[in-house]
Amino acid sequence: xxxxxxxxxxxxxxxxxxxxxxxxxxxxxxxxxxxxxxxxxxxxxxxxxxxxxxxxxxxxxxxxxxxxxxxxxxxxxxxxxxxxxxxxxxxxxxxxxxxxxxxxxxxxxxxxxxxxxxxxxxxxxxxxxxxxxxxxxxxxxxxxxxxxxxxxxxxxxxxxxxxxxxxxxxxxxxxxxxxxxxxxxxxxxxxxxxxxxxxxxxxxxxxxxxxxxxxxxxxxxxxxxxxxxxxxxxxxxxxxxxxxxxxxxxxxxxxxxxxxxxxxxxxxxxxxxxxxxxxxxxxxxxxxxxxxxxxxxxxxxxxxxxxxxxxxxxxxxxxxxxxxxxxxxxxxxxxxxxxxxxxxxxxxxxxxxxxxxxxxxxxxxxxxxxxxxxxxxxxxxxxxxxxxxxxxxxxxxxxxxxxxxxxxxxxxxxxxxxxxxxxxxxxxxxxxxxxxxxxxxxxxxxxxxxxxxxxxxxxxxxxxxxxxxxxxxxxxxxxxxxxxxxxxxxxxxxxxxxxxx
Numbered sequence: 001x002x003x004x005x006x007x008x009x010x011x012x013x014x015x016x017x018x019x020x021x022x023x024x025x026x027x028x029x030x031x032x033x034x035x036x037x038x039x040x041x042x043x044x045x046x047x048x049x050x051x052x053x054x055x056x057x058x059x060x061x062x063x064x065x066x067x068x069x070x071x072x073x074x075x076x077x078x079x080x081x082x083x084x085x086x087x088x089x090x091x092x093x094x095x096x097x098x099x100x101x102x103x104x105x106x107x108x109x110x111x112x113x114x115x116x117x118x119x120x121x122x123x124x125x126x127x128x129x130x131x132x133x134x135x136x137x138x139x140x141x142x143x144x145x146x147x148x149x150x151x152x153x154x155x156x157x158x159x160x161x162x163x164x165x166x167x168x169x170x171x172x173x174x175x176x177x178x179x180x181x182x183x184x185x186x187x188x189x190x191x192x193x194x195x196x197x198x199x200x201x202x203x204x205x206x207x208x209x210x211x212x213x214x215x216x217x218x219x220x221x222x223x224x225x226x227x228x229x230x231x232x233x234x235x236x237x238x239x240x241x242x243x244x245x246x247x248x249x250x251x252x253x254x255x256x257x258x259x260x261x262x263x264x265x266x267x268x269x270x271x272x273x274x275x276x277x278x279x280x281x282x283x284x285x286x287x288x289x290x291x292x293x294x295x296x297x298x299x300x301x302x303x304x305x306x307x308x309x310x311x312x313x314x315x316x317x318x319x320x321x322x323x324x325x326x327x328x329x330x331x332x333x334x335x336x337x338x339x340x341x342x343x344x345x346x347x348x349x350x351x352x353x354x355x356x357x358x359x360x361x362x363x364x365x366x367x368x369x370x371x372x373x374x375x376x377x378x379x380x381x382x383x384x385x386x387x388x389x390x391x392x393x394x395x396x397x398x399x400x401x402x403x404x405x406x407x408x409x410x411x412x413x414x415x416x417x418x419x420x421x422x423x424x425x426x427x428x429x430x431x432x433x434x435x436x437x438x439x440x441x442x443x444x445x446x447x448x449x450x451x452x453x454x455x456x457x458x459x460x461x462x463x464x465x466x467x468x469x470x471x472x473x474x475x476x477x478x479x480x481x482x483x484x485x486x487x488x489x490x491x492x493x494x495x496x497x498x499x500x501x
Contacts, residue, residue: 051197051248057211059250062153063128063184064201064243066208067137067160067174069121069145121145125202125243126174127252128183129282133158133176136282137242138257139165142172150176153209164285168226168293170257170273171281172242184244187251189274192230194219200234200256202243212236221271222353226293226360229271230254236270245272254278280361294362294385296335297328299491302352303340307494310483311340311376311460318342318373319352322491326430333383335372337492338456338485342378343371359385376460413478414497415442420466421454429454429487433464437486447495449486456492457485 124141128134135150142148148160158176165172199213214234221229230245236256245254254272284291300319308316318340324331335341341349344358345368362368364387369380417439421431434454437444455463459482461472476482481498 051213053199053211053213056199056246056248056250057201060127060184060199060244060246060252061201061209061211062182064153064209065126065128065135066151066203066206067124067126067135067141067242068149068151069124069142070147070149071121071144072146123203123206123239124241125239125256126150127242127244128181129173130183131179131181133178133181134163134286135160135174135176136255136278137172137174138255139167139170139172141242142174143167148174150174151208152178152181164289164291166281166285166291168291169277169281170227171255171278171285173282173285184252185250186275186279187247187249187253189230189253189276192216192219192247192253197248198232198234198253199246199248200236200240200243201246202236202240202256204235204237204239206239210240217269222351226357227273227277228353228357229258230274232270232272233268234270235266237266292364293360293388294364294366295328295388296330296333296359296383296385297325298330298335298341298355299323299325300341300352300355301493304494306481306496307483310481310494310496311373313340313373317351318349319355320493321372322493329383329386333370333381335370335381335383336374337487338374338494340373341370342373343369345369360388364388375457375462413443413499414473414482415444415500416440416449418455418466418469425454429490431456431487433462433468434487435463435466435469443497443500447484447497449484449495449497452488454487455484456487458482 121144122141124137126135126137126141129136142162142165148162149157150160151157156178158178160174160176163173163175194216196216197213198216199211201209201211204210204212212235214232216230217233218231219228221231230253232245234245234256236259240256243256244252245256247253253275255275255278256270257273258271259266260269260271281291298319299322301322303313303316303318303320305316307320308314308318321330321335321337321339321341323337324335341355343349344355345362347354347358349355349358359368362385364385366385368383368385370383371378371380416437419436419438421429421434421436425436426432426434431454434456437449437451437453437455439451440449440453455469457463458469458472459476461468461475463469463472479499481496484495484497485492486495
């Protein structure tokens with residue numbers, strides 16, 4: 001802001017010395033021959049000034065609320081893990097052990113049992129969705145609260161109840177018993193442009209109705225599986241969470257949700273949930289109190305540039321399937337580890353994070369078509385989308401201990417020592433075939449391959465046995481990089497082996 005003001009200041013006023021210099025320059029130009037005059041650059045018809053946010057504040061301000069959360073402090077009775085008694089404190093003092101922070105003697109009130117008085121817990125912001133009291137905010141604002149108090153700009157205060165909250169997108173809807181409220185106007189995120197001015201209203205550090213402004217720094221910023229965030233440089237601090245991000249037309253285009261900070265305060269980067277995503281979630285919360293999402297049961301990774309080039313993709317795009325859950329929709333559809341999913345329901349997957357968003361937004365039970373790349377050829381697979389279970393922890397893949405190789409064949413040009421898979425290894429890895437790496441040196445080691453990995457394809461050719469591997473290697477150009485699809489435990493991935501020069 002200061003920089004822009006400094007740039008604009010000379011347009012408004014001119015110092016005496018600057019004026020004299022300008023007159024002198026003009027005189028030189030007037031006395032110079034016409035042939036020596038340099039053509040003047042065209043002057044802009046108008047100089048654009050800084051935006052005025054006052055009308056936006058008047059328009060949107062009455063729709064922004066302050067949300068305070070309360071919790072009931074339940075002090076435990078003796079022996080139930082609450083505050084320590086006098087004997088415990090004497091023990092610490094007698095042996096010179098520092099008393100842990102927060103350990104204080106019980107008060108008579110604590111001895112009587114749980115306190116009935118609700119204590120302040122946190123503060124956030126929100127904005128009115130409907131005239132009858134529906135309010136949108138962040139899920140983390142209302143999480144764990146025993147009571148919610150909503151304060152309107154006219155200082156009226158209401159108790160609120162949570163209609164529904166979705167942790168995955170950090171969107172929540174709460175309801176107050178009021179009528180005649182002023183709802184916000186929802187904007188079109190697709191028309192939002194990087195560089196345009198935006199404004200935020202909220203309660204940073206509990207300071208209600210605080211207005212800050214800045215520009216859109218980036219769109220489609222990946223910070224999670226289900227949301228591409230809007231990045232801005234609008235000053236956002238604790239307490240702004242859940243408040244609206246507003247465009248110059250007075251429309252809400254996002255919910256202020258996160259900041260990037262090393263200090264806990266604003267450092268020039270903040271993130272907002274796109275309002276179209278938030279509305280889609282809020283519609284489900286209002287209807288059923290929860291959000292249903294689709295799943296197909298694959299573990300994915302980004303396709304690296306080297307792998308993309310070796311497979312003939314050109315640009316790095318798609319989602320690399322590293323693992324397929326047994327009996328999942330993807331397994332039933334025929335998806336295999338090492339496949340690269342290029343499209344889902346006709347939508348191109350530019351980055352791997354696009355896939356969970358596309359699948360998550362698909363109604364469970366829907367039959368969808370996926371385009372995958374397998375061994376250099378594209379094919380379409382039909383998959384019936386299942387419902388994603390609420391907040392389920394992912395199981396960690398543990399690589400089985402490799403059996404002792406029965407045979408080996410050193411491939412000196414690639415730096416590999418290979419062995420057949422045993423029947424036990426095939427069963428444990430759920431593989432029909434493959435070649436286990438007994439040793440990896442030189443080019444293979446530099447590509448990231450290591451002992452215990454199982455090669456299932458090389459140069460887009462399946463390698464169920466050592467014989468398949470040797471046949472595939474006999475046909476490749478040893479002077480060019482070769483792609484290798486391999487399994488490490490339950491996970492599949494690609495490596496590109498470059499020949500030694």
